[in-house]
Every structure is written in C-alpha cells, then in structure tokens.
Amino acid sequence: MARTLQEIETMRGTDREVRLVGPVELTVVLPTFNERDNVEPLIERLEEVLAGIAWEAIFVDDDSRDGTAEHVRGIGRRKPNIRCLQRLGRRGLSTACIEGILASSAPFLAVMDADLQHDETLLPRMLAALKSEELDIVIGSRYAAGGGLGDWDRSRARISKFATRLSRLVVKVDLSDPMSGFFVIRRPAFEAAVRDLSGQGFKILIDLFASAPRPLAFKELPYQFRQRQHGESKLDTLVAWEYLQLLLDKLVGHIVPVRFALFAMIGGLGLVVHLAVLGLVLNLAGVGFTVAQSVATMTAMTSNFLLNNWFTYRDRRLHGWRLLGGLLSFYVVCSIGAVGNVGIAAYVFYADQSWWLAGVAGAIVGSVWNYATSAVFTWRAR
Ligand SMILES: Nc1nc2c(ncn2[C@@H]2O[C@H](COP(=O)(O)OP(=O)(O)OP(=O)(O)O)[C@@H](O)[C@H]2O)c(=O)[nH]1
Ligand SMILES: [Mg+2]
Secondary structure: OOOOOEEEEEEEOOEEEEEEEOOOOEEEEEEEOOOHHHHHHHHHHHHHHOOOOOEEEEEEEOOOOOOHHHHHHHHHHHOOOEEEEEOOOOOOHHHHHHHHHHOOOOOEEEEOOOOOOOOHHHHHHHHHHHHHOOOOEEEEEOOOOOOEOOOOOHHHHHHHHHHHHHHHHOOOOOOOOOOOOOEEEEHHHHHHHHOOOOOOOOOHHHHHHHHOOOOOOEEEEEOEOOOOOOOOOOOOHHHHHHHHHHHHHHHHOOOOOHHHHHHHHHHHHHHHHHHHHHHHHHHHHOOOHHHHHHHHHHHHHHHHHHHHHHHHOHHHOOOHHHHHHHHHHHHHHHHHHHHHHHHHHHHHHHHHOOHHHHHHHHHHHHHHHHHHHHHHHOOOOO
C-alpha cells in the first residue's frame, strides 16, 4: 500500500521518536473509561496492523480515576498521532465517540472499543472496502457468518439477540449486528447525520442508522469478539435503560423530548409516593394533617430528585456534596413550581369553574417549570 504519510524517525536515547508529516487518512476513535492497562497494548497492535496507513488515535476519556488520560498524553508526547480528548463531569459512550470524531479531520473514521475486545486486524480491510466500493460504512459484525461472541454466557447472548430484534423499531435495514460498536465510516455520511444524533447511551451505530437522512450503504465483515484482558466491564443494568431511551428518542423524540417524558413520568410516580406517605403518616404516626402533608411533600420531592438523578440525568449524575447541593436546589425549584401550579390552577378555576381543567393546567405549568429550571440549576451541563 502506498505510504501517504511520511514518518520522520529519529533516535533519541533509547526512545524511538516518530513525527508525522502529511494528512491523516484514518482516525481511530477509542472511548475509554478506566482502561489504563489496555492503552499500551492497544497502541502496539494498531501500529502493527495500520503500518503504511496515515492514522491517528483519539482516546476519548471521561475523566477515568485510574489515570487513563494522563497515560495517553504521556504516550502522545512521544507519538504525536496518539491524542487524548478528556471530558470532565460527563459520561457516555455514544457522545464520547461523536466528540472524538468531531475532533478529527480525517476522511475515514473508525470507532472501536479500547479494551482489546474488537479485532483490530479488521481495520485495514474495513478501510480498503470503503475506499474501493461505493460504501458509507463498514461494520464489524459478531453475527455475520464467521463471526462470534467469544465466551459470552447464554443469558448475555440472549439479551443481546433480544436487543438486536428491538432495534428493528428504528433501524429499517437488515443489519446482522446493529449493537456493534466497531465500524469505519466516511466523514460525509457521519456529518449528514451528526445534528440529528441522539447521543443517548452505548449504541452509536443504531443512532447513526436511525438518524441518517438517507439509507447508509453498508457492508459487514465478521469478527470474533474477544475476552476482556484488563480492567472491568462498564455494562450495567442502566445500559439497558439507556438503550430504551435511545429507541424512545428515535421513535417519539421529535414530538416530546425523552428527558421531559421521563421527568413527567417520575413526577407522576411522585404523586403516588406522596399519597402513600400521607396515608401512612396520618394513620400510623397520629400527627395532624399539616405535619403529615409536609412529610409527604418532602419525601416525594426527595424521591423524585433521586430518581431523576439516577435515570433522567444519568449522564450528569450528581455525587457527594454536589448531590446535596442539587437536592437543596431541587427543593427550591419545586417550591416555586408549586406556587406557580396553585396560582395558575386558581386562575383557571375562577375563570372557568372546571376543577379538573384547573388542576391539569396547574400541574402542566408546575411540571414544565420544574423541568426547565431544574435542568438549569440542579443538573446543569458542565
Ligand atoms: N468515554 C467513555 N468511554 C466509555 C464509557 N463507558 C464505556 N466506555 C468505553 O467503551 C468501551 C466499551 O465498554 P465496555 O464496558 O467494554 O462494554 P462492552 O464491551 O459492551 O462490555 P464487556 O464485554 O463486558 O466489556 C470501552 O473501551 C470502555 O472503556 C463512558 O461512559 N465514557
Ligand atoms: Mg468491552
């Protein structure tokens, strides 16, 4: 393969210094969260398989506690084609991939896990296919003939199959492995979709297919998913939750923002909590109504805050002292919301005499206020 990149190599002490001159053809975007021990072996493997290609790696690190970002920067000081994009106060695999791609100028963009589970030897073939055929994207597939899940247990394989089937709700083409996080895409195809991406959760490939303005021309190449060698999996039950949010966003997000729908659902649940606590305290504690109502209100506000912090704002989840500060600001926001709710309801009631219309109007104004102001004051994006 023709060498499109000139490498200027000098020996400095025992360190081989490589300086790259010329345009980068392929950027490999590698999202990381606590993957320090995988970084070096991964770079070595990429250097081996991508020899002769003008490539760079962008590690997008969400402020890992194990020093992944600093480690990558240390390597980057010797190897300028290794870069780190460190994000503070945020988590999210899809947004990490999106921002990594946006930080690159290359015409071909690979997305790959940084834990050595994806087979990097596929990369040159993926790139070659994109360059020689009329394709937008080439995907590494565990389900195409010749691919495999490695040593996954049966229940994980079954969940993955089920999630794959669910993806048909939003991805209309016949992908064998829409849950794959391993692909190479052409820049124009990415740019055409980028403003409509949901960025929700782990499944960037589904997001891309569901957001592309025209069907993407794709090809799948099989590979065997490897076992993780170092570090821990970041998969938890909330990944499934985020996946549902992504599907919901793609299905109804143009009508109502998914975050607001979740916020409102949790608000509805808060009403149930409120009534349950009110009933319990009134009947069991033998206190007056005002005290019981106050306890119920505080409990419902606190549980709403915690549920929103856990589910609605998982990507901006507050911890430690910030959790406490967030809770206090949420109390203030909701108290003002309650005043607005009662004011609007009273206004509608005296104008219209319809108690349920007044109640609904008050509840809508209150919840929109709570949602909008808590987004700014409680869970503001940093
Ligand atoms: N930047 C960033 N990277 C993440 C985040 N969550 C996971 N990653 C990275 O994304 C890649 C895939 O995550 P994994 O936890 O390995 O998920 P998986 O491969 O589906 O699951 P396992 O098979 O259990 O490893 C890894 O390189 C992680 O370090 C995140 O919130 N932010
Ligand atoms: Mg993994």
